[in-house]
Amino acid sequence: MQKWLEKKDNLTLGKLLKEVENQTPLSTEILKSCYSNESKAHIVGITGPPGAGKSTLVSKLCKAFATQGLKIAVVCVDPTSPFTNGALLGDRIRMQELAKLPNVFIKSLATRGNLGGLAASTADVVQVFGAFDMDLILIETVGVGQIEFDVLEVSDTVILVNVPGLGDSLQTLKAGIMEIADVFVINQADRPGADESVKDLRLMVRESGRKDWDLPILKTVATRDEGIKELVEQIFNHKSFLLRSGSWKEKRQTRNMTRLNHMILQLLTTKVDELTQTDEYIKSQIQDVRSGNIDPFTVSHEIVNQLVSK
Incomplete structure (x- = not known):
């Protein structure tokens, strides 16, 4: 495994990412080998509602950083079809021109039903990128509005992208997503209402009372490289x-602590699945819950107690 990491070439990186994304038996060893608390990568999460132009903005940002000689990874998280589990959007297609840059690596992930705006394997993928000495990791989230808080857990800097004429989006911001942002961007700022949206955001920033960092509010027209x-x-x-x-x-x-907690829960879930599929008594208890003959509270405690006793 260490020999793979020493190569640090794109072919090796692609192989490791595939193992990690698919959670193969090898993935745990890969993540252990990739673990480092000294990763120099600046992780930037870019979030906001669908249609705000996040993909175009990410593409333009990536080009700008690439010209400075930085080694960049781009993680594009696509929503997943509930029927085929395939990604519905083609960020990889839309960013083909970025793939031509030698210092840029693009990875597209599907959410596979995860509701937090990111794929479940995003943190693992970011960890592998960090081990490959990336200077910057850009993460473009799905764009699902109020529930898009997972990006906060994996990012150093969170950019919230919106468009002129915020309307109902203001309520989304007030509901909490505004609190996770470090930089606000009004994209497509050549449309009517851009200045009013900036004023609204400035008022909300003042009301938030945040004093540790002076929250910037920028206007961009990503399609024309304006504001990049x-x-x-x-x-x-x-x-x-x-x-x-x-x-x-x-x-x-x-x-680190968030990932520890997630991994513990993931391991416990796996153990519960194993127990409910192999223990005949537990299987009969679950069937009784299904039939309404016993309450789920009693059975859930029995399952947990069995796991603890083992």
């Missing part, structure tokens, strides 16, 4: 702030 330079500058500014304030280290510590 300013956005790149603010991303660098936020990284400097994180390093200066100690938040860079704190975020990684919090991320």
